[in-house]
Amino acid sequence: MRKFKHLLMVVVLCTSATIFAQTKLTGKVVDETSQPLPGASIVVKGSSTGVSTDFDGNFTLETSISSGTIVVSFVGYEAKTLTFSGSKNFNAIALNPSAESLSEIVITATSFAIDRKTPVAVSTVKADVIEHKLGSQEFPEILKSTPGVYATKSGGGFGDGRLTLRGFNSENVAVMINGVPVNDMENGKVYWSNWAGLADVTSAMQVQRGLGASKLAVPSIGGTVNILSKTTDVEKGGNIFTGVGNDGYQKYGATVSTGLLDNGFAATISASKTKGDGYVDGTEFEGYNYFINISKQINDNHKIAITSFGAPQYHGQRQNQSLISTYRNAESGIKFNPNWGLRDGNVVNVEDNFYHKSQTSLNHYWTINDKTNVSTALYASWGAGGGGGTAGNTSLFNNRIGGDDQPIDIDNIVAINRANGDLGLGAEAYLRASRNDHSWFGALSTLKTELNENLSFIGGIDLRMYTGKHFSEVTDLLGADYALDDSDVNNPNAALQVGDKRDYWNDGEVGWQGLFTQLEYDKDNIAGFISAAFSNTSYKRIDYFQYVPGNQETDKYNFTGYSIKGGANYNINDEHNVFANIGYFEKAPGFDAVFLNYDNDHINADAENQKIFSAELGYGFRGANFAANLNIYRTEWQDRTLTRSFENPDGTFNSANILGVNALHQGIELDFTYRPSEKLSVIGMLSLGDWTWDNNVTDVQIFDEEQNLVDTVDLYIKGLKVAEAAQTTAALGLDYELMDKTNFTVDFNYFADLYAAYDPNDRGSVGPQAWKAPDYSTFDMSIRHGFKIGDLDATLIGRMNNVFNTEYIADATDGSGSVDSTALVWFGYGRTFNVSAKINF
Numbered sequence: 001m002r003k004f005k006h007l008l009m010v011v012v013l014c015t016s017a018t019i020f021a022q023t024k025l026t027g028k029v030v031d032e033t034s035q036p037l038p039g040a041s042i043v044v045k046g047s048s049t050g051v052s053t054d055f056d057g058n059f060t061l062e063t064s065i066s067s068g069t070i071v072v073s074f075v076g077y078e079a080k081t082l083t084f085s086g087s088k089n090f091n092a093i094a095l096n097p098s099a100e101s102l103s104e105i106v107i108t109a110t111s112f113a114i115d116r117k118t119p120v121a122v123s124t125v126k127a128d129v130i131e132h133k134l135g136s137q138e139f140p141e142i143l144k145s146t147p148g149v150y151a152t153k154s155g156g157g158f159g160d161g162r163l164t165l166r167g168f169n170s171e172n173v174a175v176m177i178n179g180v181p182v183n184d185m186e187n188g189k190v191y192w193s194n195w196a197g198l199a200d201v202t203s204a205m206q207v208q209r210g211l212g213a214s215k216l217a218v219p220s221i222g223g224t225v226n227i228l229s230k231t232t233d234v235e236k237g238g239n240i241f242t243g244v245g246n247d248g249y250q251k252y253g254a255t256v257s258t259g260l261l262d263n264g265f266a267a268t269i270s271a272s273k274t275k276g277d278g279y280v281d282g283t284e285f286e287g288y289n290y291f292i293n294i295s296k297q298i299n300d301n302h303k304i305a306i307t308s309f310g311a312p313q314y315h316g317q318r319q320n321q322s323l324i325s326t327y328r329n330a331e332s333g334i335k336f337n338p339n340w341g342l343r344d345g346n347v348v349n350v351e352d353n354f355y356h357k358s359q360t361s362l363n364h365y366w367t368i369n370d371k372t373n374v375s376t377a378l379y380a381s382w383g384a385g386g387g388g389g390t391a392g393n394t395s396l397f398n399n400r401i402g403g404d405d406q407p408i409d410i411d412n413i414v415a416i417n418r419a420n421g422d423l424g425l426g427a428e429a430y431l432r433a434s435r436n437d438h439s440w441f442g443a444l445s446t447l448k449t450e451l452n453e454n455l456s457f458i459g460g461i462d463l464r465m466y467t468g469k470h471f472s473e474v475t476d477l478l479g480a481d482y483a484l485d486d487s488d489v490n491n492p493n494a495a496l497q498v499g500d501k502r503d504y505w506n507d508g509e510v511g512w513q514g515l516f517t518q519l520e521y522d523k524d525n526i527a528g529f530i531s532a533a534f535s536n537t538s539y540k541r542i543d544y545f546q547y548v549p550g551n552q553e554t555d556k557y558n559f560t561g562y563s564i565k566g567g568a569n570y571n572i573n574d575e576h577n578v579f580a581n582i583g584y585f586e587k588a589p590g591f592d593a594v595f596l597n598y599d600n601d602h603i604n605a606d607a608e609n610q611k612i613f614s615a616e617l618g619y620g621f622r623g624a625n626f627a628a629n630l631n632i633y634r635t636e637w638q639d640r641t642l643t644r645s646f647e648n649p650d651g652t653f654n655s656a657n658i659l660g661v662n663a664l665h666q667g668i669e670l671d672f673t674y675r676p677s678e679k680l681s682v683i684g685m686l687s688l689g690d691w692t693w694d695n696n697v698t699d700v701q702i703f704d705e706e707q708n709l710v711d712t713v714d715l716y717i718k719g720l721k722v723a724e725a726a727q728t729t730a731a732l733g734l735d736y737e738l739m740d741k742t743n744f745t746v747d748f749n750y751f752a753d754l755y756a757a758y759d760p761n762d763r764g765s766v767g768p769q770a771w772k773a774p775d776y777s778t779f780d781m782s783i784r785h786g787f788k789i790g791d792l793d794a795t796l797i798g799r800m801n802n803v804f805n806t807e808y809i810a811d812a813t814d815g816s817g818s819v820d821s822t823a824l825v826w827f828g829y830g831r832t833f834n835v836s837a838k839i840n841f
Contacts, residue, residue, distance in 0.1 A: 022062040027090030029057045029072055037095065037126070040074035043260070045081070050260065113206065113213040117527045119567035119579035121209040121618055121631040121669065123147065130199055132745065132784050135799035135834035136245045136276075139192055139199050144749055145731035147631070147669035147687040148209050148223070152810040155318035155826055156337075157353065158278065158285035159193025164725040166209060166635070167665050167691035168222030171590075174214060175225045178307060179444060180361060180379050185466035185510040186591035194357040194383065197289025197311035200253065200272050204228045209669070210616050210633050211565050211583045221587070221612050221637060222665075229309060230255075230268060230291065241272075243836030249276035251836070253289070264297035279829050280318050281332050282340025282349060282407070287313030301367045312356035316340055316349035317387065321813055321824035330405035334807060334827035341408025342401060343478075348410045350397060350431065355385030372449040379442050386435035388475060391502070392483065396429040414479035426495065427480030432502060437469040454523040462514035462535075471505040474498050488545045504598070505545045508591055511538040511556075528568030535561045537588040541595050554600045559588035561609060575622055582615045593641045608659055611638040628672035635665040636694075642760060658713055661760070662694040663722060679737040687729045689753075691722035693760065716766045720758075723770055724811070727753035741786030750777040756812035756823050768817040773825070776808035793840045798833070805831040 029040040036057025043050035044063050053059045061070070066086060073079040077095035084090075096115075113122040123146045134142045138161030140151040148166040165173045171188035174181060177198070183190055205227050208214070212224035236259030242252040253272025260266045270291040277284050288311065295305035318337040330336035339351035361379035368374065390397050396413050400406045416428050446460035474483055474496050482495040485502040496502055518531035540556045565583025572578065589607035596602045616633040642658045667689035674682040697715040721727065730750040737743050752775035782799035808828050815822025 022064060023066055023084070024087040025059075025061045025063070025070065025084055025090070026088075027059060027093050029053050029059065029074065029093045029095065031074075031077070031095060037074045037077070040072060040095070043071050043073075045069040045071050113208055116571055116577045116620065116622065117522070117569055118213045119528065119569040119581045119618070120211060120213050121147070121616065121629065121633070122213075123207045123209075123671065125205045125207075127203045130202055130205065132743075132782060132797060133747070133780070133799070134199050135782070135797075135801060135836075136243075136249050136251075136832060137801060139195065142199070142205070143207060143225075145683070145685060145733060145747060146207050147671050147685045147729070148667070148689070149207065150725040150729065150751070150754075152826075153829060154811060155283075155321075156278070156280035156829065157193075157283045157317040158274075158276075158287060158315035159191075159196035159313060159353070160315075160317060161192050163190075163192075163225075165207070165222035165225075166633070166667065167689055167722045167725050167727065169724065172221040173223055173225060174212070174220035175227070176214070177227045177359065178229055178361060178363075179226075179377060180359065180442065182359070182381075184468075185438075185440065185464065185512070186468050186508050188590060191355070193313060193315070193353055194355055195311060196287050196313050197272060197274070198227065198229075198309075200289050201229045201270055201291040201309055202227055203230050209631070210635070211567070211581050211614055221614075221635065229307060230270065230293065237841050239838050239840045241836060241838040243834055245276070245834035246832045247277045247279050249834065250274070260297075265295070267294045268292070278316065279832060280335050281337040282347060283316040283318060283337065284347060284349070285313065285315035287311060287315070303365045305363045306360070307363070308358065308360040310356060310358035314354040315352065316347070317351040317353050318826070319351040319387075319389075321811070321826050324809075324820060324823070324825055326405070327825075327827060331403075332405065334830065336405055338408075341397070341410040343410035343414065348408075348431075348476075349388065350390060350408060352388040352433075353385070354388075354433075355383065357381060357383035357385075372447070374445065374447045376445040377443070379444075381438075381440040383436070383438045383440075385437070386433045388431060388433045390429065391432040391472075391474075392427055392429035394429065410478065417478050417480035421479070421481045427477050427483040430474060430478050430480060430483050431476040432472050433475045435469070435471050435473060438467060440464065440466045454521055456520045456522075458516075458518040458520065458531075460516055462512070462516065464510075464512035466510040466512075468508040468510070470508065471501045472503040474500050474502055490545075490548060501545075503545075505543075506598075507542040507544075509538075509540040509542070509556075510591065512536070525571040526568065528566070530566035531564070533563045533585075535588070537561065539591055539594050541600055543600050546599055552600075554595075554603065557594055557603070557605050559594075559607065559609070561586050561588040577620045577622075579618045579620075580616065584611075584613050586611050589641055607641075608639050610640060612636070613638075625675045626672065628670070631669045633665075633667060633669075637663045637665065658697060658715070660695070660697050661715070661717075663692065664694045665689070665691045665722070667691075667727075681735040683731075683733040683735070685729075685731045689725075689727035691725075691727055693717040693720045693722065714764050715760055717760050717763050720760075720763070721753070721755045721769060721772075723755040723757045723814070725754070726751035727755075728775075738783075743784045745782050745784075747780040748777065749780075751775065751808075754809075754812070756814040756825075758814040758817075770814040771812065771818050771820055771823045773809040773812050773823075776806060776828075778806050778808070778828075779803045789839060795838045795840075796835075797837075798835045800831065800833045802829060802831050 029037045031037055037053060040053045041050055042059050042061055049063050051059050051061045067084060069081055069083050071079055071081050072093050074095055080093060080095055082090060113120050125142055130142050138153050140161045140163035143149045144151045151161060151163045154160045154162050163170060170190040175183055175190045207223060207225055209223040212220055214224050236257060238256035240254045244250055251272060251274040255270040257268040258266055272289045275286040291309040293305060293307045297303050317339060319339050327334050327336050341348045341350055359381045361377050364376045366374045397408050399409045399412050401409045413429050420428055442464040444462055448456060448458045450456050477483060477498060482497060485494045485496050486492045487503045488494060514535040516533040518529055520529045536558055538556050538558045541554045543552050563585030567579060567581030569577055569579040586609040588609060593607045594604050596604050614635040616631060618631045621628045639659055640661045640663055642661045669687045671685035696718045699712060733747040735743055735745045754773045756771040758770045780801045781803055782797060784797045786795050809825045810828035811826040813824040
């Protein structure tokens, strides 16, 4: 009997051990080039149990079930399903790039390009690279090692960075966040200060050069920048982080996620604050960033998600460029800024920027059946803010405390204004802000269906409504009681207080209706597509200052655009592939090309579409340790929007479009990745561009509204180089694993053939090339170390940009042509540093 009891106890203990045993699953998730994928999710199918990979792509997952299936996924890659029976080490799990995995998250009408399938030139930056290398740089600068990209800080204020792609500025580069276009609806520009905190919540960023893979009716001449924000994290937890840097830079924030709950709900919230004194004098800044994502898996066929984020900020600006000699003689050197002053010993940002643009979207993904799905996004965006400047007798802002390189004497202006007040007069000079508030509502819906095993159809609609509110307002009377303004015909002798509108007040209403279709073919080693898109853009202007009520609105003017493009990729074998694409599209003119003179009277209702033809050839190689891409492109841009001001017979001024202005952008791009060992990665690129104005425009006659000949235009621009972007760039980066969870990186960047900006209207006679800034190169380096604090994973990152403190000119405006002493410039930053820490919980 005693032996039986002992035997029974052993059986019970063994059974209990089996019931409570934990199955341990381990592995490493990598991409198609064997690079680790930090943040990839691993979920036990049919449960809410899941983990994310660490910095090196490793994961450990413990589950109470002894056998089952795990789903491994990462944004922009095809999910992989693996089975297990008992504890198992999966070793390296390689994921293949895919656009389809994005559709369930945020992407609707646009998608990431697929390696060795989508026939476009593409570069992708993952979240860990952004975290590792961005530091305190401007967000566009994370792309400075990408072929065809030139990114600078412009004047150097927080969020004032700019980006060009293959020589095209932001007006001609489509920027999309979670599939939603964010280029300004009136002028096409992208204001990066609106997205100053976007880097904190970006999970992946992809640059598609040239035609791109976007299916939207968006004519992106230079290319497309696709930015994916974070989605709801699978794993419960979050992180806290902080950072410090040069010139008082401070940043801190946190992210918290509920993880995927049993009821299908999940939520992630992220917030941060950034502030500092600014590298450039008088560019103090303070910014915030918030992000929230809530998702619900309703059933196997339906999923919804709500995402909202924004980045309210304020910063001082350096708006005006200066002569090189001015910087040389200034006490602050390259940090000199003529646009700030002192009042009672406190900094006054004469030029500043303040803005808050939010974006909120509701996404629905519907799986109709195994072959058909529909993804829809309803979104809204509100923006409020603008940029500051001077008003009144602006020459008073030239008076400085000491020499010409010292701050503006604001106390002197205050004293003059107060003396005027004693005489019953208004402000002699004061500060104002140019506001550009807006509301934007849109809808994107895309249907995809498999027609057969090899052919798919994609079609959708893109609807947008936008209202931009433009006005100038008084921000600081500088000691005065009021400021006089006679710009409003309905109130011609206005005595303005702070917050009152001045100078101008008008609205711009823009409508957009787009349709897009695409056929995709994929069989064996061949993949291709042909797509067509149609859009109608409508413009309407409402002016509250220059016209009396009842006469303030214009009619609505419609402009149609369209595009057709196609391409094919052929995988020669597992290592080699070639692709080609070709496209033509017509781009509707911008708002200001229709309403030429900032009023409701001079309307160019027949403004010409801009016409673009583009073609590209590409070759790719994918080896075990080496991958490379080679691209050759040619883009012809005809009837570029160019306006010319002229004087009417009655002495008034007018302006008109000049037709026939063409440009040619062509070049060759090479990028590669080499991984000679598990510890060392080498990344490099070379981009050679030849971007020029393609023709002279002579004897172009311009007539006024009564068909009187008022001007004859001659523009001698053929062969002049396109300005404001380095036409030759190169980069070489090394990433070396010093020890477990410790990586050291060095990045070299080279920039050449940067021509100073100029106005083609000023080239009425044959002249020299614009001034070319000196070639320059910079070195950046960083170190990243992962470690444990108790049971928590922590990361420490140190980064230094422009290690050797190279002095270089990043932006310039031409003076007398080919003469450096007359060019106005902005110098780039010298040596800067940043140290940050993150703790995951």
